[in-house]
Each structure stands twice: as C-alpha cells, then as structure tokens.
Amino acid sequence: MTRLLLLALVLSTPALAQHAGHATASARTDAPATREFRAANDRMHRDMAIRYTGNPDLDFAASMIPHHQGAIEMARVQLRYGTDPEMRRIAEEIIRAQEAEIAELRAFLARTAPPR
The missing domain is CATH 1.20.5 (Single alpha-helices involved in coiled-coils or other helix-helix interfaces)
Structure with a gap:
C-alpha cells in the first residue's frame, strides 16, 4: 500500500x-476584480477557521462574523467594478444588512462569551 x-x-x-x-x-x-474577489474569499475562509468552543451559539456567532465581512468585501468589489444597476442595489443592501448583523453578533459575543 x-x-x-x-x-x-x-x-x-x-x-x-x-x-x-x-x-x-x-x-x-x-482582471483586478477577480483578484479582489479571490483575496476577499481567501481572507474570509482563513478567518472562518475559528477555535471552536463546543458551544454552538458562540461558534456560530464567531464564524459568521468573518463570513459576513467576506460578503461585505465582495459587495464592495462589485460596487467598484460592476455596472449592472440591480447587482449594485443588491451589493448595497448586502453591505447594510451584513454590517448590522455583524454588530448584533459582536454584541452577542460581548455579553455571552466567557472571558479569556
């Protein structure tokens, strides 16, 4: 073998x-947009490799923050290079929604996560 x-x-x-x-x-x-999409995707996946606690609520919140941040970064790439009005609208909506959810996830972790 x-x-x-x-x-x-x-x-x-x-x-x-x-x-x-x-x-x-x-x-x-x-293309520059492709390089930026790749970089954002790579960073998102790297940052999602969290140290798991065994608590699904904490682990979900901790891993969703970089996931949402990756979506924001990709939406910003779309806004820099994209031209389709519908895709630009969706990208803007993603940025607003994901920023709000990141704030909620961080607040949850701040009040719930045990001190290190």
Whole structure:
C-alpha cells in the first residue's frame, strides 16, 4: 500500500507542479476584480477557521462574523467594478444588512462569551 501511494505521489508531482504554475500565472493575468474577489474569499475562509468552543451559539456567532465581512468585501468589489444597476442595489443592501448583523453578533459575543 505504501509503495502504491509513493508511486501515485511521484507520478502526480509534475501535474501538481504544472497546476500550481498555472494558478500563479492565472493570478497574474486575472482582471483586478477577480483578484479582489479571490483575496476577499481567501481572507474570509482563513478567518472562518475559528477555535471552536463546543458551544454552538458562540461558534456560530464567531464564524459568521468573518463570513459576513467576506460578503461585505465582495459587495464592495462589485460596487467598484460592476455596472449592472440591480447587482449594485443588491451589493448595497448586502453591505447594510451584513454590517448590522455583524454588530448584533459582536454584541452577542460581548455579553455571552466567557472571558479569556
């Protein structure tokens, strides 16, 4: 079994390297909006990797804050680069709604989370 895994790794290494190189080249040639969407998405997923407490209420609030912040950042990218009036309206609504929900989530954590 170990030999089979090692063989699979060796055979896939050139493909992995080629894919990694393609991703890097692609990032350099992406449109500015695409780069900003990727950055916002990456930051959101990184920040959602919270330290779980085992309390679903606290964990939900703590992980939703970066999730909502990511939505706000993506909506701002849309407003910078997008031109469709309907999408601009939705982006503006998302910013207002998500900012309000972030405030609610932070207030919940402030009154509920145990001191560190």
